[in-house]
Amino acid sequence: MLDERDRQILRIHQSDACMPLSELAERVNLSQAACSRRLARLRQDGYIRGSLLLLNQARLNLPTTMMAVIKVANHTKDWPDRFRSAVSDIDEIVEVHRVTGNFDYILKIVLPNVEYYDTIYKNLISRLEIHEISAYISMETIKDRKSLPVTHLPSS
Amino acid sequence: MLDERDRQILRIHQSDACMPLSELAERVNLSQAACSRRLARLRQDGYIRGSLLLLNQARLNLPTTMMAVIKVANHTKDWPDRFRSAVSDIDEIVEVHRVTGNFDYILKIVLPNVEYYDTIYKNLISRLEIHEISAYISMETIKDRKSLPVTHLPSS
DNA sequence: GGTGAAAGTAGCGCCCT
DNA sequence: AGGGCGCTACTTTCACC
Numbered sequence: 551m552l553d554e555r556d557r558q559i560l561r562i563h564q565s566d567a568c569m570p571l572s573e574l575a576e577r578v579n580l581s582q583a584a585c586s587r588r589l590a591r592l593r594q595d596g597y598i599r600g601s602l603l604l605l606n607q608a609r610l611n612l613p614t615t616m617m618a619v620i621k622v623a624n625h626t627k628d629w630p631d632r633f634r635s636a637v638s639d640i641d642e643i644v645e646v647h648r649v650t651g652n653f654d655y656i657l658k659i660v661l662p663n664v665e666y667y668d669t670i671y672k673n674l675i676s677r678l679e680i681h682e683i684s685a686y687i688s689m690e691t692i693k694d695r696k697s698l699p700v701t702h703l704p705s706s
Numbered sequence: 707m708l709d710e711r712d713r714q715i716l717r718i719h720q721s722d723a724c725m726p727l728s729e730l731a732e733r734v735n736l737s738q739a740a741c742s743r744r745l746a747r748l749r750q751d752g753y754i755r756g757s758l759l760l761l762n763q764a765r766l767n768l769p770t771t772m773m774a775v776i777k778v779a780n781h782t783k784d785w786p787d788r789f790r791s792a793v794s795d796i797d798e799i800v801e802v803h804r805v806t807g808n809f810d811y812i813l814k815i816v817l818p819n820v821e822y823y824d825t826i827y828k829n830l831i832s833r834l835e836i837h838e839i840s841a842y843i844s845m846e847t848i849k850d851r852k853s854l855p856v857t858h859l860p861s862s
Numbered sequence: 863g864g865t866g867a868a869a870g871t872a873g874c875g876c877c878c879t
Numbered sequence: 880a881g882g883g884c885g886c887t888a889c890t891t892t893c894a895c896c
Binding site for chain 2: 684696
């Protein structure tokens with residue numbers, strides 16, 4: 551289990567993967583050696599899976615975010631694999647969840663503009679039998695924490 | 707504008723913020739100095755906004771992901787601010803979009819379990835007048851690329 | 863854009879508390 | 880389990896070509 555120090559390390563380090571060990575150690579009031587040991591353990595135990603560079607979506611000419619909900623036409627045996635491979639192939643689809651309730655899937659899509667959605671749409675319906683698909687344009691991203699809360703860990 | 711090398715750098719570096727310059731330079735067939743100069747420029751021009759540590763959601767006791775859609779009861783003047791501050795305060799709400807169409811907001815929520823959603827729900831309705839809120843449990847995350855496609859940039 | 867040297871870091875082992 | 884030290888190896892950065 552993790553103690554408060556470990557949680558602090560994850561919380562602070564999470565938003566800056568490139569933070570030098572010296573700074574991280576200082577912020578959690580630990581020597582570099584101790585901090586390095588803890589980091590190694592966190593990595594070892596699978597708490598830390600990797601690091602990412604945070605790119606500027608607008609700069610990459612992807613200012614538009616949309617969400618789409620999909621209902622499947624026929625829940626055939628080969629559908630899951632075909633769906634998976636279709637959404638995998640489309641780079642602009644960044645996130646896909648299979649969900650309970652009156653939809654089957656919820657997608658997040660990033661695009662150069664709203665019109666470009668049509669390209670994605672045509673691509674999808676050309677490869678899959680979709681019963682219903684509705685798209686929602688994000689007018690404003692109110693919150694987008696790329697980090698996770700470190701508050702639900704069982705205390706040690 | 708960016709040339710193919712710059713795009714390559716972003717594409718490769720994106721999925722590993724901690725990749726040593728030596729490796730990055732080698733993979734794009736550039737000297738370390740040249741690669742470093744390009745990186746500095748990309749940073750300067752705002753393509754790179756920062757870095758993140760990718761944590762293991764399950765390990766953090768947050769194995770459950772849900773999506774929620776919300777319709778506002780009354781579109782009053784003070785609603786946007788109150789909504790923003792409510793969702794900001796709730797750590798488990800990781801993403802919020804204000805959208806067009808027959809919903810007003812779409813949320814992404816991470817949780818220790820499905821039951822915990824009730825806590826979030828009660829928290830939200832205690833602070834806001836919500837006309838309709840429906841939650842969808844993610845049974846399976848089919849795709850979740852934390853990186854962005856680097857394919858829509860105007861070629862130089 | 864390439865090269866080479868100089869300064870700064872990380873990571874490791876060690877021993878001690 | 881943490882602190883402090885010294886070591887080596889590596890990374891970054893800066894001059895210059």
